[in-house]
Amino acid sequence: MEQIMRTLKITLSVLLMIAAAALALFFPVLSYGQAQSYHGAKIENWKAPQFDENKKTVFVIADGKLTEMFDMLAPFYVFNATEQLNVYIVAKDDTPIPLKRDLYVLQQLTFAQVEARHLKADVIVIPAMSARDEKQDPVIVDFIKSHYGPTTRIISICDGASTAAATGLYDGKLITCHATDFECVKKYWSKPIWTQNRSVTKSDRVYSTAGVANAVDGSLMVVEDLLGKDAMVKAAKAVNYPHAEVQIEHKSDALTFGNKLSILRKMVFSRKRKLGLLLHDGLNELKFASIVDTYGRTYPKEFKTFTLQDSIVKTKYGLTFIHVGDNTINPKMDEVHVVMPELLSAKDEAYFKGFEMVKHNNTDYPINQCIKRIAQQSGEHYAYIVKLTLDYN
Incomplete structure (x- = not known):
């Protein structure tokens, strides 16, 4: 009986992974791990953003x-x-x-x-x-x-x-x-x-x-x-845009069946990394979105956000991020990404001691930074597939 239950659990896990992969294949534009509707407490003390009538x-x-x-x-x-x-x-x-x-x-x-x-x-x-x-x-x-x-x-x-x-x-x-x-x-x-x-x-x-x-x-x-x-x-x-003029030329290359099989193989058979992301007040919204949306398409086993300050994070241009998770570190976490390394405190460094901290710079185009590292970790072929899911050609 115990063997049967173990087999059923393994089978169910595989089916869930295949279902997740199928979802990724049909909806490649969605960011992996993007949640469904908010069900938390109502945010109090909301303030209307400033308006400049001259703009x-x-x-x-x-x-x-x-x-x-x-x-x-x-x-x-x-x-x-x-x-x-x-x-x-x-x-x-x-x-x-x-x-x-x-x-x-x-x-x-x-x-x-x-x-x-x-x-x-x-x-x-x-x-x-x-x-x-x-x-x-x-x-x-x-x-x-x-x-x-x-x-x-x-x-x-x-x-x-x-x-x-x-x-x-x-x-x-x-x-x-x-x-x-x-x-x-x-x-x-x-x-x-x-x-x-x-x-x-x-x-x-x-x-x-x-x-x-x-x-x-x-x-x-x-x-x-x-x-x-x-x-x-x-x-x-x-934004460290990598072109002198607005880029118009584009290759509208869709994901092929072979590309989709590569994603499926990676999700089911490859070791899936466990990632973290550290948030600070004043974070750069473009860098944040680039990191989460690009690394999300590598289908990590975990991609958890951390904030060692208040659960409410104010971004560079005044957005309110609401962190609803906890800050418990998975001891097997592979790396933690830092959107704003210039804001790292001694407390941050001590909290993540022993874990690799990926510090994103302020000189390169954010998506390019991510793609380069993904190529180093998963190979040029899979980095190309990530670019296809972003339609970045």
Whole structure:
């Protein structure tokens, strides 16, 4: 009987791993380990973000059910880096938005608060959210349509193209999305002009980007059109963008069946690493999203966030991260990633004594740092597959 139970447990474990792998194959744009809806305590003492009437305003739309992390945080960071814009993450209600299983971000304004303050959008950013087909949230779609004015610029990021297409604002206009999801998303919307092999498309004031990693390229293009070349160069420098001009050329290479088998083999048969991530007040939102979204696609056994301060973490540009996990260290943890090594304290160093600390620098483009290390750990072939899941070509 004991042998039978052991066999059943092993079989169940294998089936769960295969199911997880299958999910990864069908939804490559999702960040591994990104949690479902928040069920914790209501955040008290919420303060409305500052508004400067002399600046143009950017709305980054978010969905409390699920919003692709890099799609949301990369544009948020790039537009803030210009120091010339009001930039807000806005959502239909005050449900915190999942980032990881143990970490959430609080929206800055609800749709109702936007209306109450009579705010008008100069730019609307549409990340990939929970609905990737024709079953879009009508509240989100209507909000976008109602705030698209005669001078508003709108940009869809990755599979946010599905929500963008649902608004009708892209009818007869160029649009693209993640290369691996292109045919799946395209089949629901026939009126836009579906395009590939471009990191960013533009039709007058309507933009779209290819998958996840192209959010930076698209945001920089909008910045240049909205504020001028100097503002774009400033933002590009702030993110260590690896190109002199906004990169337009792109290879829309989808994951092949062979690539998917490689992911499946890695998830089922390879040793899966246990990772940690240390958070500090003032953390760089782009670096954070790059680390979590890129390393998440190596399918680690564990990717846990730590904060040795309060459970509420304030980011560089004023976001509120809510840490709902504990700080218990798995003694078999392989490494802990440090978003802001310049903020490391003696307490931090002592807490993680004996564990490898991966200190991310402030000079290289964040995704490139991650890909380089993944290639060293898992080989060039798997690093290439990670790039495909990010549509980073």
